Structures are given as structure tokens and as C-alpha cells.
Amino acid sequence: MSNPSLLILPGDGIGPEVMAEVRKIIDWFGAKRDLVFDVSEDLVGGAAYDAHGTPLHDDTMAKAQEVDAVLLGAVGGPKYDVLDFSVKPERGLLRLRKEMDLFANLRPAQCFDALADFSSLKTEVVSGLDIMIVRELTSGVYFGEPRGIFEEGNERVGINTQRYTESEIERVARASFELAMKRDKKLCSMEKANVMESGILWREVVTRVGADYPEVELSHMYADAGAMQLTRWPKQFDVIVTDNLFGDLLSDLAAMLTGSLGMLPSASLGAPMANGRPKAMYEPVHGSAPDIAGQGKANPIACILSFAMALRYSFDQGDEATRLEKAIEAVLADGYRTADLLGEEGRDPVSTSAMGDAIVAALDASL
Ligand code: NAD
Numbered sequence: 001m002s003n004p005s006l007l008i009l010p011g012d013g014i015g016p017e018v019m020a021e022v023r024k025i026i027d028w029f030g031a032k033r034d035l036v037f038d039v040s041e042d043l044v045g046g047a048a049y050d051a052h053g054t055p056l057h058d059d060t061m062a063k064a065q066e067v068d069a070v071l072l073g074a075v076g077g078p079k080y081d082v083l084d085f086s087v088k089p090e091r092g093l094l095r096l097r098k099e100m101d102l103f104a105n106l107r108p109a110q111c112f113d114a115l116a117d118f119s120s121l122k123t124e125v126v127s128g129l130d131i132m133i134v135r136e137l138t139s140g141v142y143f144g145e146p147r148g149i150f151e152e153g154n155e156r157v158g159i160n161t162q163r164y165t166e167s168e169i170e171r172v173a174r175a176s177f178e179l180a181m182k183r184d185k186k187l188c189s190m191e192k193a194n195v196m197e198s199g200i201l202w203r204e205v206v207t208r209v210g211a212d213y214p215e216v217e218l219s220h221m222y223a224d225a226g227a228m229q230l231t232r233w234p235k236q237f238d239v240i241v242t243d244n245l246f247g248d249l250l251s252d253l254a255a256m257l258t259g260s261l262g263m264l265p266s267a268s269l270g271a272p273m274a275n276g277r278p279k280a281m282y283e284p285v286h287g288s289a290p291d292i293a294g295q296g297k298a299n300p301i302a303c304i305l306s307f308a309m310a311l312r313y314s315f316d317q318g319d320e321a322t323r324l325e326k327a328i329e330a331v332l333a334d335g336y337r338t339a340d341l342l343g344e345e346g347r348d349p350v351s352t353s354a355m356g357d358a359i360v361a362a363l364d365a366s367l
């Protein structure tokens with residue numbers, strides 16, 4: 001059988017820096033665990049715009065459709081702020097998600113013991129935290145029509161449309177119930193059914209799907225109250241399912257429960273392919289971090305944990321994923337900290353590449 005294929009799209013800013021560390025991990029699994037991937041690399045975002053005048057070349061899109069999994073770094077940056085909206089780096093990422101139909105974005109927020117003191121919240125609020133936010137990723141206000149900036153009388157109006165079909169809600173709800181069944185059997189759905197018709201439909205459909213999962217305790221929360229509850233007592237949640245925009249906001253919020261945005265991975269999953277694997281792209285939750293790009297300061301853990309999710313969800317290598325997660329845990333317990341994990345007055349951070357090397361050393365120690 002041929003090796004599983006991985007398309008790597010490092011992107012912009014710190015994307016290539018954190019991806020270089022993931023490459024070390026991929027090489028380690030090839031050399032030490034006989035887990036060899038056919039890796040190819042291509043451009044996305046501003047890097048693709050610079051080379052081709054488009055944030056995602058059609059050939060790259062076609063490759064992404066063919067491989068077993070895509071691994072993406074981050075896109076965007078101030079250099080591209082002046083570009084027309086249609087060719088901004090972020091459009092490349094949104095096109096990948098839409099055309100691959102990656103409707104379920106799994107964003108786990110897990111607080112490693114070694115970092116429990118570092119969160120801006122009290123230690124007891126976050127210690128042992130392990131929740132999963134499932135963000136709908138291919139619809140909602142990100143893609144709804146009509147959209148645009150139009151003339152209306154003597155001024156302009158900016159329009160975006162929140163739109164969800166029943167089947168779009170149903171499939172992400174089902175994916176979330178399935179996840180809940182494998183975890184603590186608790187699912188909280190977040191919308192704003194009090195003010196939005198799309199929220200009313202969302203709640204109705206999630207409730208209907210819930211009838212197929214009687215073992216799962218289903219609750220509903222308005223998303224604004226959900227944000228409050230996530231900071232008040234996040235451990236009340238297990239799996240949260242929510243729409244595209246609320247999921248974007250709530251997952252950045254959840255990142256800070258774990259200590260840093262540089263810690264949060266994600267898996268963007270679609271329907272199963274012919275080989276039974278889900279269409280998949282793995283991407284850290286953070287962006288291209290222009291404020292620290294090019295300085296060796298980026299935390300590569302979110303991107304490395306995204307590769308761990310690839311091992312688990314695309315390649316049936318749950319044990320190896322756990323091995324990698326444990327290696328990260330060990331390195332953090334040993335006191336390795338990139339600058340984002342030290343706070344304002346933090347001294348002696350390790351560099352991006354030193355963090356990657358330490359994780360490789362911890363993997364060696366795991367054998
Ligand atoms: P950001 O996530 O890039 O950065 C927010 C803050 O978190 C910054 O202070 C940054 O230094 C810090 N940070 C983020 N990742 C880090 C890491 N791995 N290690 C250490 N610190 C880290 O968000 P932003 O500044 O709002 O956006 C910058 C650009 O990134 C924009 O163009 C935005 O559109 C894009 N973006 C892309 C993605 C993606 O590609 N998936 C996600 C979010 C934002």
C-alpha cells in the first residue's frame with residue numbers, strides 16, 4: 001500500500017515558522033515509528049498571491065482535494081491589507097474550507113497541568129479543563145447571500161447574511177453528538193434563538209437530531225450567555241456546537257483558558273472519502289501573528305497538536321497521537337516556554353525551533 005499523503009500549506013507570517021517544527025515531528029514519525037507520509041508543500045494566502053496573483057491557485061485546490069489530509073499554517077498579514085477583498089489571503093483559506101466542504105471544525109481546548117497557573121483565570125477554573133468546541137465551518141454569515149457593499153440612497157450599506165439550511169445544521173449536529181458519545185455524553189448547543197430565525201431553526205434541528213442520541217445530555221444556551229459561562233466555569237461543558245461566527249469568537253476565548261492562542265489546534269472535517277477517511281484539513285486556531293513573525297518567537301504547539309489531530313482523525317493512529325500529546329505535556333512540565341507562555345515580565349523564553357527540538361527529544365524518550 002502507498003504511504004498516506006499530506007499536503008502542507010505553511011502560508012504567511014509565523015505559518016512557515018511553526019510548520020518547520022511540524023516537519024521535524026513528521027520526520028521523526030517516519031524515522032522512528034515507520035509512519036511515512038508522502039509530503040508535498042504548496043502556497044496559500046499572501047504567499048500564493050505574491051507568486052500567482054491569487055490566494056489559492058486552482059492547482060493547489062485540486063491537490064487539496066486529492067490528498068488524505070491538508071495541514072495549514074496561517075494566512076494573512078498587514079502587507080496584504082491593501083488588496084482587493086476578493087484576493088485577500090483569508091479568501092484562500094475560506095475557499096479551501098468551502099470547496100472541500102469541511103463543515104465540522106473541531107477546536108479542542110485543553111489546559112495542560114503545567115500551564116494551569118498561567119491562564120488569566122484562576123487556576124481552579126481551568127485546571128484539568130478538556131472541552132471541544134465544534135464550529136460549523138462552511139455556511140452561516142461567512143458565506144450567506146446576499147452579501148456586499150451596495151449604494152443605498154446617498155450612502156453605502158454593507159450586507160452579510162446569516163443563512164443556515166436544515167441539512168447544514170443537521171450534519172454538524174450529528175458530528176457533535178457522535179463526538180459527545182465518545183466523550184462525556186454532554187452537548188451544549190449555542191445560538192441566539194431569542195433574536196435570530198436561523199437560531200430558532202438551529203435549536204429545533206439540533207433537538208430533533210438529539211432524539212437519535214438519548215444517552216447524550218443536550219442543553220441549549222444563548223451564545224452571549226455561553227461566552228460568559230465559558231469564562232465563569234468552563235468545566236461545566238464537554239462538547240459545544242455552534243455556528244461559524246459564534247464558533248470563531250468562542251474558540252479564541254477558549255484559547256485563553258488554556259493559556260495562549262499558540263496552544264489551540266483544530267481539525268476541519270468533511271464527509272468520508274472513498275477510502276473511508278474524512279476529507280480533512282488541520283489548522284491551528286491562531287493566525288499569522290504579524291507582531292512576532294520572523295523573530296523565532298512563535299509557539300509551534302498549536303500546529304504540532306493539529307498534526308496530532310491528523311494522526312487521530314485521518315490516519316487511525318490514536319496511540320501515536322497520544323504519544324505526541326504526552327511528549328508536549330512532558331516538555332511543558334520540564335519548563336520549556338515560548339514567550340507567549342511567560343507573560344509580560346517573562347524571562348528566558350525558548351525559541352520556536354528550540355521548542356520543536358525539545359518535543360522531538362521527548363518523543364525519543366518515549367520509546
Ligand atoms: P493572530 O492569531 O495572528 O494573533 C493574535 C495574537 O496572538 C498576537 O499577539 C500574536 O502574536 C499571538 N499569537 C498567535 N499565534 C501565536 C503563536 N503560535 N505563538 C505565540 N503567539 C501567538 O490574530 P490577528 O493578529 O487578529 O490576525 C493576524 C492575521 O492573521 C490577520 O491577517 C488574520 O486575518 C489572520 N488570521 C489567520 C488565521 C488562519 O490562517 N487560520 C486565523 C486567525 C487570523
Ligand code: IPM
Nearest residue numbers: 075076090093094248285287
Ligand atoms: C480562524 C480565522 C479565520 C476565520 C479567518 C482567517 C478567515 O479567524 O480560522 O479562526 O475567521 O475563520
Ligand code: MN
Nearest residue numbers: 248249252285
Ligand atoms: Mn478566528
